[in-house]
Amino acid sequence: MVKLDRTVLEESVTDTTYRKYDSNLPEKVLQIGEGNFLRGFVDWMIHQMNKQGIFKGSVVAVQPTPHGRVLPKLKEQDWLYTVILRGITDGKKVDEAEVIPAISRGINPYEEWEQTLKVAESDELELIISNTTEAGITYMQEPYHSDSSPLSFPGKVTALLYHRYKHFSGDVKAGLHILPCELIEENGGKLKYIVKRIARDWNLPSGFLRWLETANRFYDTLVDRIVTGYPKSNAADFASRLGYEDAFFTVGEPYHLFCIDGPAEIKQVFPLDQAGLRVKWGDIEQYRELKVRLLNGPHTMMASAGYLAGADTVLDVMKDKSLRLFVERGFEEIGEALPFGDQEKRDYAEEVKQRFLNPYNQHYLQDIGMNAVNKFKSRLLPTLSRYIEKTELLPNSIILSLAAILVYFRPVHMNEHGIVGRRNGKNYQTRESELVSKVLANCWEEYEQEKISIEEFVFAVLGNRAIWDEDLNEIEQLTQTVSSYVRQIISMGMKETLTQMLQKNYSSLT
Ligand SMILES: NC(=O)c1ccc[n+]([C@@H]2O[C@H](COP(=O)([O-])OP(=O)(O)OC[C@H]3O[C@@H](n4cnc5c(N)ncnc54)[C@H](O)[C@@H]3O)[C@@H](O)[C@H]2O)c1
Ligand SMILES: O=P(O)(O)OC[C@@H](O)[C@@H](O)[C@H](O)[C@H](O)CO
The missing domain is CATH 3.40.50.720 (NAD(P)-binding Rossmann-like Domain)
Known part of the structure; x- marks a missing residue:
């Protein structure tokens, strides 16, 4: 050809x-x-x-x-x-x-x-x-x-x-x-x-x-x-x-949407709107906040959890009953922490869900899961903190997604690209910054050698200021909750952990 x-x-x-x-x-x-x-x-x-x-x-x-x-x-x-x-x-x-x-x-x-x-x-x-x-x-x-x-x-x-x-x-x-x-x-x-x-x-x-x-x-x-x-x-x-x-x-x-924070001058030089393309000029902060929190946030949530539960693509996640419920709950938790009108948040989330349900796109979770720890930090951590501040409750779906990320980076070995993990008897390549890969690999090694418990493993990772710029152990109940999910994922698998978390916390959804 x-x-x-x-x-x-x-x-x-x-x-x-x-x-x-x-x-x-x-x-x-x-x-x-x-x-x-x-x-x-x-x-x-x-x-x-x-x-x-x-x-x-x-x-x-x-x-x-x-x-x-x-x-x-x-x-x-x-x-x-x-x-x-x-x-x-x-x-x-x-x-x-x-x-x-x-x-x-x-x-x-x-x-x-x-x-x-x-x-x-x-x-x-x-x-x-x-x-x-x-x-x-x-x-x-x-x-x-x-x-x-x-x-x-x-x-x-x-x-x-x-x-x-x-x-x-x-x-x-x-x-x-x-x-x-x-x-x-x-x-x-x-x-x-x-x-x-x-x-x-x-x-x-x-x-x-x-x-x-x-x-x-x-x-x-x-x-x-x-x-x-x-x-x-x-x-x-x-x-x-x-x-x-x-x-x-x-x-x-x-x-497609291109938001450009600029004056009329740039419209003349780069006349996207004249060609009928979807573009917004002027303040972009609102679009950025909605998009990064309500589109990239759920993507990051589903990448590791979905992959460990057996899904390969965004569509696989959206078609699986418990994974879909987990994602739906994620949208709710993220929405709760966002300072926009309810209707605006609902409309935006609905539009994003339709995009995730695109039957033609094969969007691989492993691609989305690249740099998952860093993406959790920028795309979900602010939401987690605001949710707790606002509701005085823990956002369990977001926290479970953090636990899933930690398990996703559990090494069977390392290579020049970073940590190699294992799902259903098959190895997979992860990609993260050198710093994150090293910290996770070292902490997991200590656990595998039975030098530390799961709680101590989670405590060490969440307390690493070089990764998070803060000590996440200071968030009340976070370390315990993440540890409990990590333990469950290891002992009974991602799917069962998800199902039990949803049943326990959101019985109305299941
Ligand atoms: N693919 C999408 O759906 C999408 C949508 C919106 C935004 N984005 C953003 O675009 C970025 C790139 O996505 P992509 O799908 O084009 O990926 P890609 O892997 O096809 O391209 C990545 C590009 O970044 C360059 N790069 C990587 N690390 C670099 C570094 N340290 N310094 C300079 N250049 C570096 C690579 O050489 C390559 O040109 C993503 O990180 C994301 O933030 C992607
Ligand atoms: O591209 P990343 O790796 O920053 O994030 C993965 C996806 O969330 C992202 O590519 C979205 O599909 C995109 O941001 C949609 O505009």
Whole structure:
């Protein structure tokens, strides 16, 4: 079977919008990152605008880490890939595939720094967009060499902006719009803060710091679309349906929302709304809070608990009676702790549940469960504390999900990627930060060697300030409750623990 490239696109696509599509559009976007999400969301949006003759710009994708595997393979496909959107919208089935020609080329900055700097010199450039995961927007002390790429993402942004500043002799008109899409609070503000800190580390001139402040705009954003990425289990079906192979089939849901905290000016530069895309301008805090708590929160809750109970995907969880009840209860506990109107919370939760019930998306719990401890900390811990404050009760479903995370990271052994766990006689790979993996592996080892009890194991993990920035043992009854769930999961399995927890605490639900 043929592989996707320009020839395949030109020969097979009958859609006249493609024929009109200009493949030599000016490179208006420098994109740091080339992952599933950027391809299935931002680049897809740029293509939607271009098809309508609105944005008229293309994307130069820059590899954010030294060991990227995406760009060399994408180059073999002439930078093309297919976005497959599947789901139910307004009660109707959506199942559409589209080749996205928004990326004009990709650059490995570690090998082609000169070329990366050339992009920063371009008159055509207007925007920097990124998604480097939550780990990307992090300060790292590193040296400045004008002839080689910094290692970190903020380091690259600093070096590229400094080069642009020098090239245009500090012209304010050369400033850029910077839209980071990493899912952290105040992503634009944090990136700007780190860039300024790095500029000071590197002793860059004060004129640059002024230009950074006055000529450039860093926007806080919130992005929302479930992009499950490459369809591991049915890629061959898509290939035979479409008549070509694509190493970057990118599957996602039709739903999308891009919230950008910015003034009218950015609407003109990046006219998403004119193309009929779902975008909100202005204060994003409310959307962020609802989304991170009521979408990412339940995802994190179900990942380890669902996986240990035998489910592989979000849909498996939603279709299983007790897991579904556990998730429903999770929505209630999270909603209880959120400061929004009841109707608004209910409507949002209902919409999210429908998205989780998308019959087409295979959203793997193990992918969602990556960095589960860190995600629990940012997405569920604030909810847990607020729930206790408000109700003076313990949110048992959220606490059970924490216990499940600890058991999920129980090692049979370690490898170079982290802890390897075991479910139903089969090993699985976990991914967490080195710190979390080490702490959990050490504590579990002490338990396995019978040096400590389950309570002492839980006490040691919850008390680790390097992980939590606080001692979670100080939350009344938390250590005891988590310990009791961990013990039950180990002795009678996840499914039975869930069932008993629901029966005991929420008899009206079961
Ligand atoms: N997939 C989704 O449904 C979705 C939806 C909304 C938001 N997001 C956000 O997007 C992020 C990426 O998701 P994805 O599905 O594209 O994953 P992905 O694995 O396909 O891409 C991750 C990208 O981040 C880069 N990266 C990883 N660690 C980095 C670091 N320390 N410094 C710089 N770059 C680093 C990788 O090189 C890669 O380009 C997630 O962390 C999530 O916060 C994802
Ligand atoms: O992408 P992560 O790993 O930060 O979180 C997993 C999911 O919760 C997340 O990808 C959602 O699907 C997404 O945030 C929806 O917009």
